[in-house]
Amino acid sequence: MSDSVMQKIKDYIMSEFLPGEDPDELTPTTPLISGGILDSIATLKLVVFIEEQFGVNLLPHEVDKEHIDNLDRIVLLVRSKNPTVA
């Protein structure tokens, strides 16, 4: 399940914020916010995508480096919110 969640989020980040980049470069631990890939507007777009795609609601304090700075952490957060997503 989590692979599918991760792949969907990865695909979105690749197409929206890293066009032309080699997908292998974006690993589960690549820093997204502290690594300069997501700025504030990009973060907002990603949150909207995650909420719509997985039917979850991210709380304001979760939209920070601690919770969404890499794919691993995002998947953990989504799974904690909605264990049923495929």
Next chain:
Amino acid sequence: MAAGAGLEQGFIVSARQRPQATAVVEPGRGTITYGALDHLSDRLRDRLSSLGVAPGDRVGFCVRKSIDSIATILGTLKAGAAYVPVDPQAPPSRAAYILDNCEVKVIVVESGLAERLFAELTSLGAAPAVILLDSDKNAGAGLREALDLLDRASVAPPMDSASNKPTDLAYILYTSGSTGKPKGVMLSHENAVGFVDWCSEAFTPTAADRFSSHAPFHFDLSILDIHVCLKHGAALVLIGEEIGKDAPRLAQLIADEKISIWYSAPSILALLGQYGNLRSRDYSALKQVLFAGEVFAVKHLRTLCELLPQPRYFNLYGPTETNVCTYYEVVPPVPPDRTKPYPIGAICSHLQGRVVDERGVDVTRGAEGELIVAGANVMQGYWALPEQTAKSYFKGADDVPWYRTGDIVTEDETGCYTYLGRRDRMVKRRGYRVELGEIEAGLYRHPNVKEAAVVAFADDQAGVSILAFLSSREEKPTSLIAIKRFCAENLPLYMIPDKFTWLDSLPKTSTDKIDYQRLKAMR
């Protein structure tokens, strides 16, 4: 302005008149009254003096937006020194450069930021005295406990507050510099007080108001927030970086805290209009919305005015070197067919403006030219950069220093200016000034970058989008992720380009300079 009428005097008078009133709010963390803030900043003044700070010195601080940082500003001014805020989110190398450049005597720094900053300062050979605050304390407790600790070793004897003269420096704000290093804009008490007094006249705030403090303290919008608010005995609601760009959360905070005077860059207002769900809450307390720092895209301004029709809207304009020098009231509704941005407005009543050509000769009214400004707000110059300071002024036969804004405008028959663009390579992004040359200098520091050129375009969503063109020293260019991470470690976030394009080599003009026109055509 008479001696002894420094920038801090407005606050001191408010504190005497209303010691029990709330001065500063850290939402969800705590508040401080005028009386307690006066006392805390007195204690810092005494400690700074005992550490050798004298009138004319500089005190730097690298502290998240907090009651501690407001007390630091006031304590520094009371000690007769100029305050130098550095961005706690900026790369430590940049913060250390700034603190070393203007030779601060003391830095106030919070523990979570201290280690990397000290390492950078040490590498520069700088060793200012330090007041270290606990990052986990709120509502002034960090500074209070740091001063208690220092007092236990040796009590700082009580001092009188300095009698600041009009020409004494009040603060130095560092802005992007075209040579790759930030430059320090020096503002005197006279500059600052002239601006604050004009705000009193233009916006007539009262002690019942609740001001937002959205801009970071190293950004000149904070001068209005902090000093106009405290002069009028109003409450200052601090909005931290963690919430400042999070539109839904910010929208909630504005309603909960009953903000009555809001001031920010337009980009965050555009996000609030799009993502803030503003219809769902009560904003009846909000009476003025001020914005400055960049052009407000009309479609986003229209949306905001439709969602919040009751406040008055003011477009303020001015570089850090003069603070606000023109303003324009936008009266809602914004017509549905309007696409042209609103004018920047008429010159403020205490300043003078002219539109001149490259030789400094006034153009005929209606023609394009550079806006130059004279009067009480105009800065003293750039710290330790006499040549750049001299170039920034135009001096005519009258010997009056007219600050050259670098902004191309037209003036209509009513004296209202319309902004057209820049005469150099500076852009405004999310309200911040960005010299494209500083981004290029940052990119050149990457070992694999052979050539770097940066161009900017107007962008409906982000205001300005920045594109970097690079050529590589090695056959395989650095990955996009790696170059973005390098930028995040070396440049402030608002300077990171949106797009990177690697070329075999950058196009050149016939004189072998980088051909920016061709790069612009390649986007």
